[in-house]
Amino acid sequence: MIRCEGLTLKAGARTLINALAWQANAGENWVVIGRNGAGKSTLLKTLAMLHAPDGGRVLLDGAPLGSFRARERARRIAYLPQAQHDAFGYRVLDVVLAARHPHDAGYWESDAEIERAHAALAELDLSGFAERDVRTLSGGERQRAALAALIAQDAPLWLLDEPSAALDLAHQMALASMTARARAAGRTLITVSHDLNLALQDATHALLLMGDGRWHAGETATLGAELLGDCLGYPLEALRHRGRTLYLPRGAGPC
Numbered sequence: 308m309i310r311c312e313g314l315t316l317k318a319g320a321r322t323l324i325n326a327l328a329w330q331a332n333a334g335e336n337w338v339v340i341g342r343n344g345a346g347k348s349t350l351l352k353t354l355a356m357l358h359a360p361d362g363g364r365v366l367l368d369g370a371p372l373g374s375f376r377a378r379e380r381a382r383r384i385a386y387l388p389q390a391q392h393d394a395f396g397y398r399v400l401d402v403v404l405a406a407r408h409p410h411d412a413g414y415w416e417s418d419a420e421i422e423r424a425h426a427a428l429a430e431l432d433l434s435g436f437a438e439r440d441v442r443t444l445s446g447g448e449r450q451r452a453a454l455a456a457l458i459a460q461d462a463p464l465w466l467l468d469e470p471s472a473a474l475d476l477a478h479q480m481a482l483a484s485m486t487a488r489a490r491a492a493g494r495t496l497i498t499v500s501h502d503l504n505l506a507l508q509d510a511t512h513a514l515l516l517m518g519d520g521r522w523h524a525g526e527t528a529t530l531g532a533e534l535l536g537d538c539l540g541y542p543l544e545a546l547r548h549r550g551r552t553l554y555l556p557r558g559a560g561p562c
């Protein structure tokens with residue numbers, strides 16, 4: 308699906324990621340983990356072709372990312388950035404309909420497209436919000452509108468930059484079910500998250516960025532508290548609970 312060959316990313320003189328040789332396949336859910344500034348968002352932007360690599364290349368379905376026309380790329384890759392910036396007062400429905408443009412040859416949206424956009428809003432618990440000015444939404448509502456747009460785009464590859472950051476607990480759990488369904492349907496998910504236990508709930512694999520160019524990629528079952536703690540700069544302990552491994556900061560507890 309998406310593959311990095313010797314991908315190197317830098318920020319000024321600093322090497323964020325050195326010679327990344329990695330690929331994510333259909334039906335895999337990758338979580339990207341690392342400290343602030345480790346290069347997670349820069350990697351996601353590079354996979355979305357919004358940032359140029361300092362070395363190496365990215366292949367999508369075997370072809371260089373740059374060889375796809377923009378419309379074709381948008382049919383294959385849906386990218387949810389860390390934050391949304393709304394300069395204009397579009398309706399929430401228009402934000403979701405805009406995500407259908409790669410699929411729609413005409414200028415005006417068909418009834419079927421409008422129906423699909425409403426269905427995506429309903430999936431994100433936003434049915435009553437279609438006519439609202441997007442600038443009036445709360446942070447979590449705006450994030451859910453962006454997730455509705457992502458669903459409507461119907462791309463096989465999802466790049467999600469901290470999708471749960473603004474969501475309340477109930478909507479975090481709804482997001483977890485949504486991503487699990489997407490993976491079960493064969494989509495590829497690559498998610499940046501600081502919420503380790505939520506992200507690992509359905510993740511099949513993890514990509515750890517150590518912040519100095521080093522990286523580790525593998526199945527989540529091979530992760531351990533020591534490696535994760537090294538990556539995050541804080542010692543962790545692993546707890547088994549109802550068949551899951553949970554990671555907690557070591558020593559955390561009531562004072």
Ligand SMILES: Nc1ncnc2c1ncn2[C@@H]1O[C@H](COP(=O)(O)OP(=O)(O)OP(=O)(O)O)[C@@H](O)[C@H]1O
Pocket residue numbers: 318319323341342343344345346347348349350
């Ligand atoms: N133009 C620039 N000049 C220098 N450093 C930059 C520039 N642009 C980005 N950086 C640095 O690149 C690093 C990687 O940024 P990135 O947004 O990818 O981090 P991240 O891992 O997503 O962090 P966070 O967890 O805080 O979101 C950061 O330290 C950032 O300050």
